[in-house]
Amino acid sequence: MKIEARFRINRGDFRLDVDLNLPGQGVTAILGPSGSGKTTLLRAIAGLEHYPGGKLKVGGLCWQEGKNFVPPHQRPLAYVFQEASLFAHLNVHRNLEYGLKRVPKADHKVSLAQAISLLGIEHLLERKPETLSGGERQRVAIARALAVSPQLLMMDEPLASLDIKLKQEILPYIEMLHQKLDIPVIYVSHSPDEVARLADYLVLLEAGRVVATGPIHEILTRLDLPLASDSEAAAIVEAFVSGHDETYHLTHLDFAGGQITVTRNTLPLGSPARLRLGARDVSLTLEHQSRTSILNIFRATVDGITEQGNAQVIVRLLAGGVPILSRITRKSADELGLKMGKPVFAQVKSVALLT
Amino acid sequence: MLTEADLSAIVVTLKLATLTTLILLLLGTPLAWWMSRTRWRFKFLLEAVIALPLVLPPTVLGFYLLVALGPKGPVGALMETLGARPLAFTFTGLVIGSVIYSMPFVVQPLQDAFTAVGRRPLEVAATLRASPLDRFFTIAIPLALPGFFTASVLGFAHTIGEFGVVLMIGGNIPGETQVLSIAIYDHVEAMEYAHAHWLSGVLLLLSFFMLLAVYALNHRFRVLRP
Structure with missing residues (x-):
């Protein structure tokens, strides 16, 4: 699967001009300061906004080109908004079922039970949205999106409206998604930290233009890009657990360049x-x-x-x-x-x- | 106590108010929905036209309706060529007048309720595979339900209270076009204050309890809002 997106949007004070080729697997993060056009791009890909002249192909299927425009409800995607936006008149269970019921049985790949247990919301099913905390609401919203078994999951800063503590509560669930479910994710964020944890592939957006795209470990360490000069600049290294040292309570991890030792963890x-x-x-x-x-x-x-x-x-x-x-x-x-x-x-x- | 004529005036009134409210909900829902969504530049023109009965003296509205619906008016003439009876001084004419007269009381609460729902819940529903019509019935209407309740009660109550329009186009035919407010006026004219008291009392209580229900339920509904 591959995602090809070309949009030229000119709304007077705001311009977006992108021509992207994104991998249709893993987590692709769109990173940029606010006002750089991240959300506009995501909404254009989801079809929530129709920008004539755009071109969009996802996994060989044409979602938009010329006069052809597939409306959002006919695109096999799911979308998590910045605010949970649960339906206030339905309880948690019926919120979760809303999308699921509208997907043909043959396309069910993620079961309701699986979505519920992945997000750990078993105990909330009978509750009304207004009785949930901010973090619980966002977890329900993510489960509701997963329950439609999307071929593409789009997340628009799902953590931005939460405080640090709630972010830490939800991040592990999002990290787990692409490990447990094989669903490509497009994740919009303005936080390099979040992106470092989640993304495999990175699109840097600035003032409506793509500054760079590439695998995350490449983009984070490119000296010609602003990320490497940031005071929090860091490299991402993929490694695997090669041994535990019980005497000193340490864990060894191997990567292509050698071995890294950290304090003992529970990873197998x-x-x-x-x-x-x-x-x-x-x-x-x-x-x-x-x-x-x-x-x-x-x-x-x-x-x-x-x-x-x-x-x-x-x-x-x-x-x-x-x-x-x-x-x-x-x-x-x-x-x-x-x-x-x-x-x-x-x-x-x-x-x-x-x- | 209430005479037979009084009772039939009550029946005519309730029939008129119910029918008017139903028609207004049917017409007003799509209209209010459209007005809450559209970015049409000249929406304000339509809003002003719909709000006109709020400020226009009912007799003025009634007068124009009489001219239009009477045998010499455009609608009346059309009816005549089609072989139908002109609508002036008929119950049907009364319904048409009431629909126009009570329109803002139904359309405005609905429009406000739909606007309050906002775009976001509908966008979420779209990404959950709901078609536009599906979203309208499963998201917009349930979320705007308090607005429907307010619209129904206000439309009903306002129709019950109309006088000027009815006087102009409905006349005063007992059992057909004689409504409560006209019957009260007749009683007062005839110095039958006891009858006028009874009917006025019925109208007062009816109106009060309907408004009571609106405020009580709106309070409860508001708790349900996010």
């Missing part, structure tokens, strides 16, 4: 895990330091350097082909004689497990 051996390596937590040495408290050291080569302000540089490294960022002072970079292709050792002070 062999299971995939996503790691976040913050640029400011990665330091560089020319020789392998053996007498150090840092556990995570691996070989890498310098793949690019860009200055950040007067005192600091961001170094892009490749460790076994996997891009990693390191933020060090310009002085250190000069003293180490860093240049393209130079082999170094990357020392990682702290690693966050995102899975």
Whole structure:
């Protein structure tokens, strides 16, 4: 499956001009500041807004081209809005059933029971929407969307209206979706943090134009893009659990560039895990330091350097082909004689497990 | 106590109000829906026309209706060429007059209710495979239900209270076009204050209890709103 979308929208004060080719699998995040056109693009893809002249093909099917416009209720998608928007006159169970009842039996791939248990809302079924908390409402809205067994799930900042605590409550459910269900997701967000946790593929949008598209680990570490210069800049590394150390209560994870050790977790051996390596937590040495408290050291080569302000540089490294960022002072970079292709050792002070 | 003529005036009145309300709900629902959705530039023109009976003296409306419906008016002439009786001084004429006269009392609450529903629930329903008609019946109408209740009661109550329009186009035919408000006027003219008291009392209580129901139920409905 593949998604081809071309839209030219001119609404006077706002323009959107995109020509996208998105993978029809995993989570594709559309990232950009507010007003960059993320929601407009998503609504155009869903058909909630009809912009003449647009062209949209999803998995070989034409949803829009020329005079042909498939109305939203005939597109096999589901949409989670920023606010849960549950139907106030129906209880949770009947909200969940609303879409399900309108999908032919032959197309049922996600059962109601599965949607309910994935989002952990068994205990809410008889409740009225107004009696639910914000987080519960959004979970019901996500389950309601899943229950139509969509071929494409669209989420428009589903966490934006929730506070930090509720975000942490819901994020794991969203992460679980694309692992448990094989449904491609288009996820709109303005938060690089959320995207780092969820996305496989990234579209950077700014002022209605696509700045960059590509796999998340590429885009996050590209020195010509603003994300790498952010104070929270980080690289994403996909690894898998290779062992647990019971004595010291640690877990080892392997990736193409070596091994990373984190505090013991409950992931089973062999299971995939996503790691976040913050640029400011990665330091560089020319020789392998053996007498150090840092556990995570691996070989890498310098793949690019860009200055950040007067005192600091961001170094892009490749460790076994996997891009990693390191933020060090310009002085250190000069003293180490860093240049393209130079082999170094990357020392990682702290690693966050995102899975 | 109530005479037989009084009772038949009550029956005519209730019949007129019920019929008018039903017709107005049938006509007013699609009209109000359309007005709550459309981005048409000249919507305000239509809104002004519908609201006209709110400010127009009923006798003026009644006069124009009489001219239109009478044998020499455009509608009346058309009826005559079709071999039908002119509508002036008939119950049908009365219904037509009442529908126009009570229109804003039904259309405005419905339009407000549909507007309050907003676009979002309907968009959600669209992404859940509901067709436009499906969305209208399963989302818009249930969410606008308090508005339907208000519209029905106001349309009904307002029709019961009309006087000027009825006087102009309905005349005063007992059992056919004589409604409560006219009967009361007749009693007062004839100095039969006791009869006028009885009928006025019926009208007062009826109106009061209907409004009581609107306010009580609207309060309950509001709790249901998100």
